[in-house]
Amino acid sequence: MQIKEYRSYFIQELSSIYDEGEVESFFYLILEDKHKLKRIDLALQNDLGFSEYEIQNWNTIVEQLKQEIPIQYILGKTNFYGLDFKVNENVLIPRPETEELVDWIIESQKFEDRSQKSEVIGEDSKALDIGTGSGCIAISLAKHLQNFQVFAIDISEKALELAEKNVKKNNVLIHFIKTDILKCNDLDELPTTNNQIPIKYDIIVSNPPYVRNLEKAEIKKNVLDNEPHLALFIDDNDALIFYRKIAQLAKINLAKNGRLYFEINQYLGKETVDLLAKMNFKNIELRKDIYGNDRMIRCEI
Known part of the structure; x- marks a missing residue:
C-alpha cells in the first residue's frame, strides 16, 4: 500500500477522536520515528509504500x-527545551509550561552571572530538582548551566531508572537521590552530602503534584488514564502540602541569595504566594504561562 493511501486511512480512523490537524501531526511524527521519512519526502516521492508487516x-x-x-508514550520519547527525552507510563510527559519555568531559571541565572562580572560562579554552585520524574528539568539545567552541580530527587525507583537513561542520552551528570521529600527533615540528611558539610543550594526547583481531586473533571482522558497519578494529584484538603514542605527545607538549605522556583496550580496562585509570604520569603514573583494562567513562582530567603 502506498503511504499516501495509508495516510488517508489513518486520518479517517482517528478524526472522530482528535481534530484533523492533530491526527496529521501524529502521522508525520510516527513516519519520521519509524521510517526516517519527513513530510517533504512523501511529497517528492509519490510511490513510497508500506510493507504488510x-x-x-x-x-x-x-x-x-x-x-x-499519548503519542509520546507510544513512541517512547518526547522533546523538551530542545533536548530529547525517553518517557514511559512511570513519568509525566513534560509540558510546555514547564519549559517556561526552566527558561526562567536559566535566563535569570545567566543574567545574574553577567551582572556579577567580577564574581564568577564556581564549581560549588548547586541546583536541586525535587520530584524529577523523567529528569527533564534537572537535565536541562545541567545542559545550560554547566558551572552547576545538579541534584535530583524522586520517590519513584522506576522514574529514577528512566531519568538515568535520559542523563546518558543527553550526556550530563546528575546526582540522583531516591527519597520521599515529605519525610525529609533536612536536605543535609541525604546520602550525597556525606553528612559532613551542609549543602546549600543556589537553586531549588520543584514541579510537585498539584492537581486537586476536585479538578479531575478538567483533566483530559488521555492524561487521566495514562499518566502516573502519584505525580499529578493531591488531596483536596491540603493542596499545598508539597509547597509547604519544600519551602521549609529551602529555608534551611538555600544558599545566601539562592532562589526557590515552583510550578504551581493555576487556581492557587494567591494561596501559594500567601504561604511563602507567611514563611518570610522575599522578592516573591508570580508569573503567568503563555496561556495566561498563574503557573510559576520565584522567591528568595
Whole structure:
C-alpha cells in the first residue's frame, strides 16, 4: 500500500477522536520515528509504500491512539527545551509550561552571572530538582548551566531508572537521590552530602503534584488514564502540602541569595504566594504561562 493511501486511512480512523490537524501531526511524527521519512519526502516521492508487516505495526499504533494513549508514550520519547527525552507510563510527559519555568531559571541565572562580572560562579554552585520524574528539568539545567552541580530527587525507583537513561542520552551528570521529600527533615540528611558539610543550594526547583481531586473533571482522558497519578494529584484538603514542605527545607538549605522556583496550580496562585509570604520569603514573583494562567513562582530567603 502506498503511504499516501495509508495516510488517508489513518486520518479517517482517528478524526472522530482528535481534530484533523492533530491526527496529521501524529502521522508525520510516527513516519519520521519509524521510517526516517519527513513530510517533504512523501511529497517528492509519490510511490513510497508500506510493507504488510509495516502496516500491521501502524494498525497497532492506530488502535493505541483510539484508546487515547499519548503519542509520546507510544513512541517512547518526547522533546523538551530542545533536548530529547525517553518517557514511559512511570513519568509525566513534560509540558510546555514547564519549559517556561526552566527558561526562567536559566535566563535569570545567566543574567545574574553577567551582572556579577567580577564574581564568577564556581564549581560549588548547586541546583536541586525535587520530584524529577523523567529528569527533564534537572537535565536541562545541567545542559545550560554547566558551572552547576545538579541534584535530583524522586520517590519513584522506576522514574529514577528512566531519568538515568535520559542523563546518558543527553550526556550530563546528575546526582540522583531516591527519597520521599515529605519525610525529609533536612536536605543535609541525604546520602550525597556525606553528612559532613551542609549543602546549600543556589537553586531549588520543584514541579510537585498539584492537581486537586476536585479538578479531575478538567483533566483530559488521555492524561487521566495514562499518566502516573502519584505525580499529578493531591488531596483536596491540603493542596499545598508539597509547597509547604519544600519551602521549609529551602529555608534551611538555600544558599545566601539562592532562589526557590515552583510550578504551581493555576487556581492557587494567591494561596501559594500567601504561604511563602507567611514563611518570610522575599522578592516573591508570580508569573503567568503563555496561556495566561498563574503557573510559576520565584522567591528568595
